[in-house]
Amino acid sequence: MEDVSAKFVSQKISRTRWRPLPAAALQPPDVFATGSWDNEDNRISIWSAGDLGNAGLNGEYHGEPHLLCDIQHNGDVMDMQFLDQERIVVASSTGTVTIFRHHQNNQTLSADHRWAKAHYHVDQDTSCGGAACTGVVCNNPEIVTVGEDGRINLFRADQKDAVRTIDNADSSTLHAVTFLRTTEILTVNSIGQLKIWDLRQQRNEPSQIFSLAGDRVPLHCVDRHPNQQHIVATGGQDGMLSIWDIRQGTMPVSLLNAHEAEMWEVHFHPSDPDHLFTCSEDGSLWHWDTSTNVSEKPSFLHQGGRSTAYLSHSTMNQSVVSAWLSNDPTKDRMEITNLIPNQTLSVNSLDVLGPCLVYGTDAEAIYVNRQLFA
Amino acid sequence: MGLQRSEEELAGKSRKAQLVQVSKNYRSVIRACMEDMHQAAVSSRDPALQGQYSTQVSILSAMELIWNLCEILFVEAATAGPLLLRLLDWVRLHVCDVDSMVREVLSSESPSKHKLFWNVVDVFVLQGRMDEARHLLSKEASANPASMNMYKILDDLMKKMPVPSLGNTQTLTELELKWQHWHEECQRYLQDGTFASNPHMESICKILLGDEDAILEKKELMTTWYHFLVTRLLYSHPTVKPMELRFYAQSSMDLFLGGESSPEPLDLILMAAFEFEMHQVIKECSIVLSNWWFVAHLTDLLDHCKLLQSHNLYFGSNMREFLLLEYASGLFSHHSLWQLGVDYFDHCPQFGRVYLELHIERVPLSTEQKALKVLRICEQRQMHEQVRSICKIMAMKALRNNRLGSALSWSIRAKDAAFATLISDRFLKDYCEKGCFSDLDLIDNLGPSMLLSDRLTFLGKYREFHRLYGEKRFAEAARLLLTLMTAHIAPCSFWMTLLTDALPLLEQKEVIFSAEQTYELMRCLEDLTAGNPDKQKFQDDDVETTKVEMLRLALARNLARVIVKEGTVEGS
Numbered sequence: 001m002e003d004v005s006a007k008f009v010s011q012k013i014s015r016t017r018w019r020p021l022p023a024a025a026l027q028p029p030d031v032f033a034t035g036s037w038d039n040e041d042n043r044i045s046i047w048s049a050g051d052l053g054n055a056g057l058n059g060e061y062h063g064e065p066h067l068l069c070d071i072q073h074n075g076d077v078m079d080m081q082f083l084d085q086e087r088i089v090v091a092s093s094t095g096t097v098t099i100f101r102h103h104q105n106n107q108t109l110s111a112d113h114r115w116a117k118a119h120y121h122v123d124q125d126t127s128c129g130g131a132a133c134t135g136v137v138c139n140n141p142e143i144v145t146v147g148e149d150g151r152i153n154l155f156r157a158d159q160k161d162a163v164r165t166i167d168n169a170d171s172s173t174l175h176a177v178t179f180l181r182t183t184e185i186l187t188v189n190s191i192g193q194l195k196i197w198d199l200r201q202q203r204n205e206p207s208q209i210f211s212l213a214g215d216r217v218p219l220h221c222v223d224r225h226p227n228q229q230h231i232v233a234t235g236g237q238d239g240m241l242s243i244w245d246i247r248q249g250t251m252p253v254s255l256l257n258a259h260e261a262e263m264w265e266v267h268f269h270p271s272d273p274d275h276l277f278t279c280s281e282d283g284s285l286w287h288w289d290t291s292t293n294v295s296e297k298p299s300f301l302h303q304g305g306r307s308t309a310y311l312s313h314s315t316m317n318q319s320v321v322s323a324w325l326s327n328d329p330t331k332d333r334m335e336i337t338n339l340i341p342n343q344t345l346s347v348n349s350l351d352v353l354g355p356c357l358v359y360g361t362d363a364e365a366i367y368v369n370r371q372l373f374a
Numbered sequence: 375m376g377l378q379r380s381e382e383e384l385a386g387k388s389r390k391a392q393l394v395q396v397s398k399n400y401r402s403v404i405r406a407c408m409e410d411m412h413q414a415a416v417s418s419r420d421p422a423l424q425g426q427y428s429t430q431v432s433i434l435s436a437m438e439l440i441w442n443l444c445e446i447l448f449v450e451a452a453t454a455g456p457l458l459l460r461l462l463d464w465v466r467l468h469v470c471d472v473d474s475m476v477r478e479v480l481s482s483e484s485p486s487k488h489k490l491f492w493n494v495v496d497v498f499v500l501q502g503r504m505d506e507a508r509h510l511l512s513k514e515a516s517a518n519p520a521s522m523n524m525y526k527i528l529d530d531l532m533k534k535m536p537v538p539s540l541g542n543t544q545t546l547t548e549l550e551l552k553w554q555h556w557h558e559e560c561q562r563y564l565q566d567g568t569f570a571s572n573p574h575m576e577s578i579c580k581i582l583l584g585d586e587d588a589i590l591e592k593k594e595l596m597t598t599w600y601h602f603l604v605t606r607l608l609y610s611h612p613t614v615k616p617m618e619l620r621f622y623a624q625s626s627m628d629l630f631l632g633g634e635s636s637p638e639p640l641d642l643i644l645m646a647a648f649e650f651e652m653h654q655v656i657k658e659c660s661i662v663l664s665n666w667w668f669v670a671h672l673t674d675l676l677d678h679c680k681l682l683q684s685h686n687l688y689f690g691s692n693m694r695e696f697l698l699l700e701y702a703s704g705l706f707s708h709h710s711l712w713q714l715g716v717d718y719f720d721h722c723p724q725f726g727r728v729y730l731e732l733h734i735e736r737v738p739l740s741t742e743q744k745a746l747k748v749l750r751i752c753e754q755r756q757m758h759e760q761v762r763s764i765c766k767i768m769a770m771k772a773l774r775n776n777r778l779g780s781a782l783s784w785s786i787r788a789k790d791a792a793f794a795t796l797i798s799d800r801f802l803k804d805y806c807e808k809g810c811f812s813d814l815d816l817i818d819n820l821g822p823s824m825l826l827s828d829r830l831t832f833l834g835k836y837r838e839f840h841r842l843y844g845e846k847r848f849a850e851a852a853r854l855l856l857t858l859m860t861a862h863i864a865p866c867s868f869w870m871t872l873l874t875d876a877l878p879l880l881e882q883k884e885v886i887f888s889a890e891q892t893y894e895l896m897r898c899l900e901d902l903t904a905g906n907p908d909k910q911k912f913q914d915d916d917v918e919t920t921k922v923e924m925l926r927l928a929l930a931r932n933l934a935r936v937i938v939k940e941g942t943v944e945g946s
Contacts, residue, residue: 011710012710012713037743037744038709038710038744039709039710040709076740076741076743076744078741078743093740093741121775121776121777122775122776131775132740132741132742132743134742134743148741148742148777148780149775149777150777150779150780170779170815171777171778171779171780171813171815171816172777172778172779172780172782172783172816173742173777173779173780173783189779190742190779190780190783191779191782191783191816191819192821193815193819195815206815209815209819211819211821212821213821214821214822215786215821215822215823216783216786216819216820216821216822216823218783237746261750262746262750281746281747281750345713346747362713362747
């Protein structure tokens with residue numbers, strides 16, 4: 001935790017994303033992208049995290065992130081994801097979805113492709129009816145976007161028009177989207193519903209709808225467990241973290257009271273899914289660690305399989321239980337740490353890859369922690 | 375911000391150290407800005423832009439100069455001995471025009487032969503950097519053995535010069551005494567004519583004696599009157615007390631400028647500082663600097679040092695608050711710095727909240743995410759009216775864009791029953807026009823938020839009725855329908871529709887409504903038709919009258935059947 005390097009950029013950061021590593025790479029990630037919001041002139045920037053040449057005595061990397069290149073962006077950056085090593089898809093508050101290409105030989109960014117009216121309101125009174133595009137997710141070459149107009153778009157990276165559009169998929173704003181399987185997506189909306197859409201089917205209805213039990217609190221972010229596809233985590237406007245098992249029932253499995261304000265992003269660690277990270281408007285970033293439960297259950301059981309008595313907290317070795325589903329605060333130990341010592345303004349975004357964490361705040365700063373599990 | 379939070383910290387010495395630390399932080403921020411600006415100026419190719427950046431750099435350096443002086447005089451409130459040391463540091467830090475000359479001479483191969491050599495030595499002496507002066511002089515001495523004798527004496531004098539120390543190792547009187555003694559020694563050497571052969575060394579000795587004319591001769595090396603002031607003080611009154619500064623300052627400025635140029639605003643500000651006129655300093659700064667940042671933060675710092683007497687302005691708040699309010703209002707007009715403005719308003723006890731309430735409503739809400747952030751700010755401060763008005767704005771926008779679900783979620787957030795009623799009416803209208811519900815996913819899943827408004831409850835229940843009918847659970851559907859009418863949740867305009875919905879239930883093969891229920895239905899129908907004034911246009915009512923007739927018929931038939939059924943022994 002001592003290895004957090006901060007950089008003050010004079011723009012409020014709305015999204016930070018690590019560039020994905022090539023499959024066989026061993027070194028930690030070192031390049032990340034950020035998007036800004038609320039400026040008259042918003043920018044997408046690519047940074048290099050710390051100076052690799054400056055390895056200290058114990059091999060620690062010092063130095064703050066430095067800017068490689070940036071490019072102007074029209075509208076607030078609402079969401080961002082890397083399509084592959086060179087291209088990044090950005091969703092804008094004007095309803096436009098753009099693919100930017102990062103040219104690594106001369107360190108520049110250029111706009112590769114743009115879908116201008118991906119999201120819009122049909123309103124006779126206003127001339128430009130652009131609606132903010134709130135979420136984007138990619139699975140090369142497919143790109144799915146959702147927006148404030150309740151529309152879901154499916155694009156392919158090389159095609160000019162949308163492959164498929166589901167108009168009026170939702171009567172409220174869709175806040176986030178993620179892939180459940182290659183042909184199914186999950187969306188969350190502002191009336192507290194989690195919907196599964198099957199893209200192979202032609203009908204414009206969700207195949208399943210889940211909702212919270214009590215108040216219909218808007219859900220802002222969603223992420224799926226990397227290995228066990230039935231486990232989904234969502235974050236709500238009241239800061240509550242909900243864990244769902246989508247094979248069973250329509251209500252969340254556990255509700256964890258986390259933050260005091262909206263939870264903006266939730267991420268399972270991609271290679272170590274016992275760890276979950278959430279960040280919130282109240283300025284805190286929490287690291288949820290259930291790996292202490294591993295001692296009670298053998299580790300090879302985490303490879304999926306039948307889970308029979310997941311509600312009973314039996315320590316019988318034959319029941320395969322994921323630490324996330326069997327959460328009883330009195331029995332199982334879950335370590336939760338706040339990674340920010342003095343919190344001021346909102347932490348808008350985080351991304352985690354390998355041992356590295358990057359997050360951006362409304363206090364116009366980016367923080368990189370390269371020794372997350374030290 | 376950290377300064378505000380440390381208000382509960384303990385007072386006394388530690389507090390003072392903390393305030394000094396805060397002041398230093400401010401200064402380092404200014405310096406960092408200066409650095410960046412300088413980089414930008416150097417790297418930009420457009421000369422106009424370069425000029426702009428350079429002026430910014432000079433403004434920032436002036437700001438830092440003023441702040442530093444205020445820190446020494448007010449925040450740290452240095453006392454007689456250390457005051458001089460601080461002022462010396464201040465001068466060394468800020469008068470750096472001579473640095474390039476110094477570097478040149480030092481890096482040349484034989485410094486003593488350099489033409490600027492004696493200038494550099496003089497600079498060192500004027501700034502009180504004795505060790506460096508002596509180092510250079512030793513080079514000269516080794517190059518020029520003839521003046522070895524003179525050098526030795528001068529070197530000796532410089533070494534022995536008493537300076538105030540930071541710690542409490544010597545009292546002022548001790549220092550005074552030693553200094554007096556040293557001064558007399560210098561005097562003696564000068565009068566003996568020891569340095570007569572070397573004019574440079576002689577002038578150095580005169581400077582050491584505090585001879586004003588000698589010091590004034592080196593005007594170009596000092597470049598500013600405050601440098602002159604400090605040098606003068608160093609060599610004539612090292613134990614100067616803070617309160618005495620003003621006299622020396624005034625005379626120094628007059629002597630230095632010599633009536634040839636009038637003082638610039640910067641000079642006036644510094645003079646006010648030397649005179650300990652804090653209000654004057656702030657006033658001058660506000661006039662000169664276009665941005666409120668400097669004065670707002672400086673005033674806040676001084677206020678925390680409890681140095682500003684509360685100076686009631688016409689608007690009833692004190693100066694610190696006034697300046698902070700001005701600054702924060704300026705922040706709010708910026709497209710992204712409004713979030714910072716919130717914090718500033720929070721710390722203005724008297725008017726902060728009112729200002730915040732007015733400003734926060736006017737932040738332009740371009741996306742829902744921004745609206746959510748603004749709402750969170752309002753909710754944290756219990757500004758319920760602002761919450762309601764912002765939610766209403768967002769809900770209206772959503773309604774106009776036909777996003778009924780979003781509109782509903784905004785009205786739930788604001789707990790706005792009236793708006794929820796509006797939205798439900800819109801849904802019902804859509805249903806009447808289209809014959810089916812739009813946005814079923816919303817209505818089906820209303821949950822407890824249904825209770826927000828009566829109309830909304832009706833909507834939910836009505837949809838449930840349709841669902842029950844679709845699932846062929848007729849008895850329950852019938853019961854529900856009846857409750858909807860009798861409990862008066864349904865709006866009057868909708869009763870006809872409800873009764874029409876009852877028709878298929880009445881016409882079913884098996885009897886669904888009991889006698890009681892049928893009576894209720896008939897009563898409702900009569901209420902409805904009786905309530906209709908006769909002035910209704912008859913062409914519209916053709917359909918209506920047919921409907922009513924059909925209903926009456928169906929009700930009568932049902933009644934007949936149910937009486938028979940209930941009268942028979944087997945029951946149903």
